[in-house]
Amino acid sequence: MPALLSVLASLSLIDFFNILFILLIFYVLRFYIDYFARENPLPGPFPLPLIGSLYQAQGEMKHWENWYLHLHKKYGDIFEVWFGPTRKIFLSKSGLIEKLAAKSTKSNFLLRYSSGSYKGLEHYANPRRGMFFNGNISHWRSTRKVIDNLLMSPNYQRETLKKSQIYFAEMEEYWKLLRNDNALLLSAWAKNFLTDLMYDLNVGRRCYFMVKYFNSLANSGKKEIPTEELNFCNDHEQATSVIGEALIFFFTSPELVWRYLFAHRTQRYIQSRETWHRSYEKFIHQRLDQRAQSGYDSKLKPDALNLLLDLKEESALNNKDNGGDNYRMDEEDIRDSLQEIMNASASTTAGVFGYIIEYIGRIPGVKEQVEKEIRDHASSKTNTINIEEFAQFKYIEAVIYEVLRVRSAFMIERTNTQEETIGGYKWKPGTKFCVNIQPIHFNPDIWHDPNEFRPERFLNREIKNPKTYLSFGLGLRSCPGRLVGITILKAMTVLLYRKYNVELLDTDMPIKYQNKFANACIGARVKLTPKK
Numbered sequence: 001m002p003a004l005l006s007v008l009a010s011l012s013l014i015d016f017f018n019i020l021f022i023l024l025i026f027y028v029l030r031f032y033i034d035y036f037a038r039e040n041p042l043p044g045p046f047p048l049p050l051i052g053s054l055y056q057a058q059g060e061m062k063h064w065e066n067w068y069l070h071l072h073k074k075y076g077d078i079f080e081v082w083f084g085p086t087r088k089i090f091l092s093k094s095g096l097i098e099k100l101a102a103k104s105t106k107s108n109f110l111l112r113y114s115s116g117s118y119k120g121l122e123h124y125a126n127p128r129r130g131m132f133f134n135g136n137i138s139h140w141r142s143t144r145k146v147i148d149n150l151l152m153s154p155n156y157q158r159e160t161l162k163k164s165q166i167y168f169a170e171m172e173e174y175w176k177l178l179r180n181d182n183a184l185l186l187s188a189w190a191k192n193f194l195t196d197l198m199y200d201l202n203v204g205r206r207c208y209f210m211v212k213y214f215n216s217l218a219n220s221g222k223k224e225i226p227t228e229e230l231n232f233c234n235d236h237e238q239a240t241s242v243i244g245e246a247l248i249f250f251f252t253s254p255e256l257v258w259r260y261l262f263a264h265r266t267q268r269y270i271q272s273r274e275t276w277h278r279s280y281e282k283f284i285h286q287r288l289d290q291r292a293q294s295g296y297d298s299k300l301k302p303d304a305l306n307l308l309l310d311l312k313e314e315s316a317l318n319n320k321d322n323g324g325d326n327y328r329m330d331e332e333d334i335r336d337s338l339q340e341i342m343n344a345s346a347s348t349t350a351g352v353f354g355y356i357i358e359y360i361g362r363i364p365g366v367k368e369q370v371e372k373e374i375r376d377h378a379s380s381k382t383n384t385i386n387i388e389e390f391a392q393f394k395y396i397e398a399v400i401y402e403v404l405r406v407r408s409a410f411m412i413e414r415t416n417t418q419e420e421t422i423g424g425y426k427w428k429p430g431t432k433f434c435v436n437i438q439p440i441h442f443n444p445d446i447w448h449d450p451n452e453f454r455p456e457r458f459l460n461r462e463i464k465n466p467k468t469y470l471s472f473g474l475g476l477r478s479c480p481g482r483l484v485g486i487t488i489l490k491a492m493t494v495l496l497y498r499k500y501n502v503e504l505l506d507t508d509m510p511i512k513y514q515n516k517f518a519n520a521c522i523g524a525r526v527k528l529t530p531k532k
């Protein structure tokens with residue numbers, strides 16, 4: 001070591017740059033040797049070292065869905081894209097995704113991201129915890145079973161419907177105070193509404209996101225928020241506002257970039273996540289105290305936090321593994337699972353709600369049908385809607401499905417655990433596949449008039465193959481919150497249009513949206529007038 005240091009100290013600046021230059025040449029050579037020797041070369045945008053093919057996604061193409069549609073037109077049903085140093089195979093035809101869609105525990109496509117394949121991401125999100133990023137199938141399965149049982153249960157749907165109405169009424173109070181003749185940005189209201197609602201449903205906490213948003217808009221009559229709660233809102237907002245860009249950064253950057261060249265950025269992302277972790281750890285400890293004080297025998301509310309704690313205790317009591325290889329669920333696992341539920345639910349569902357309002361307001365005839373259905377099935381403008389009445393709103397449900405067909409929220413990714421043949425090529429384990437949803441959702445062989453916005457297609461069962469509807473993903477790893485998401489979106493739509501004339505503003509402009517990790521509408525500016 002001292003010898004190396006003395007050699008380094010003797011170098012001039014020019015020597016130093018020469019060495020850097022030689023290293024760079026080696027890096028570039030290595031990248032292209034690997035590139036030209038890759039298995040099954042496919043067409044796709046030519047990659048550059050460090051940044052891969054992403055330099056081609058400029059202007060409108062920065063929105064992933066536009067870029068992938070464009071690439072499909074140019075390169076066909078199967079092509080490759082390099083995300084920094086990582087090669088991904090894009091599948092744009094239903095025949096190519098059948099193996100990925102298999103609902104079998106023996107499927108070779110149960111992994112979204114395999115452990116070890118994105119080192120940067122693993123620095124940010126533990127790949128053996130929670131659900132979304134979990135790269136260990138048996139660990140993922142044990143958590144997923146509990147969450148499926150919770151989110152899919154009729155009780156949880158009832159609770160979701162009941163609480164949606166309570167929080168919606170609270171939101172209306174803020175609108176009243178802001179005066180209804182002012183324009184409201186419904187995508188932003190929906191995000192705060194959903195964050196309050198999801199914290200209540202899953203962690204049993206009363207939060208103040210709507211209040212905080214109201215305070216930011218109100219000139220007077222601002223509401224008090226306890227300091228600790230305000231700090232929590234700030235931490236949550238800070239952490240969630242950078243999640244999308246952090247994920248893209250870690251997915252697309254080689255180690256040289258995230259560990260060294262942009263180390264401060266990596267640090268910033270990790271810090272905001274850690275602050276958020278601390279809040280969740282506090283919730284978990286508070287709940288553990290409550291459970292201990294209640295003697296564990298009182299009826300515990302079946303929210304996600306209690307069920308995950310039950311699972312942890314069950315494994316400890318029975319000295320049982322939760323997922324093989326001596327794995328036991330721990331508090332970190334509970335924390336990460338809860339955070340993922342919050343991440344995957346609130347802003348995704350709010351982004352979809354914005355699109356719903358935009359499409360209802362823009363496509364001729366849709367608003368009239370929505371309002372007619374509400375007149376036919378909602379007996380009053382203010383009564384609580386029960387689950388049986390709720391089932392009647394079939395057209396509104398069809399509108400939601402159609403919105404999700406034309407504007408899917410996430411990209412679907414899988415990694416094979418065994419060698420597999422797809423598209424006539426053999427792929428070794430660890431290959432990364434992306435399902436290119438847009439070309440499948442707009443394929444005229446599957447959908448009649450795919451470019452038309454026509455909710456009726458979901459009423460008339462026109463879909464030739466339901467497996468080609470991919471808005472909630474596919475196979476066993478598809479979205480566990482789909483029923484909850486639809487329930488909330490339907491409730492919000494019914495509650496809004498039953499009581500208000502909704503005038504959509506900005507219709508002379510394209511719909512505003514952002515497409516970071518998830519695709520979300522950030523528009524839906526409206527004027528509301530209460531119905532007589």
Ligand code: HEM
Pocket residue numbers: 112131132133144151340341344345346348349352404409410411412413470471472473474475476477478479480481482484485486
């Ligand atoms: C309309 C709203 C929603 C849409 C469009 C949506 C869509 C999706 C999609 C496309 C995936 C990836 C599936 C795949 O890779 O095959 C996903 C995963 C997931 N979603 Fe949702 N989601 C929504 C609402 C929710 C809600 C309300 C929750 C929770 C209450 C939730 C929890 C999750 C979780 C935990 C995962 C990861 C599942 C796993 O890896 O096992 N989502 N979602």
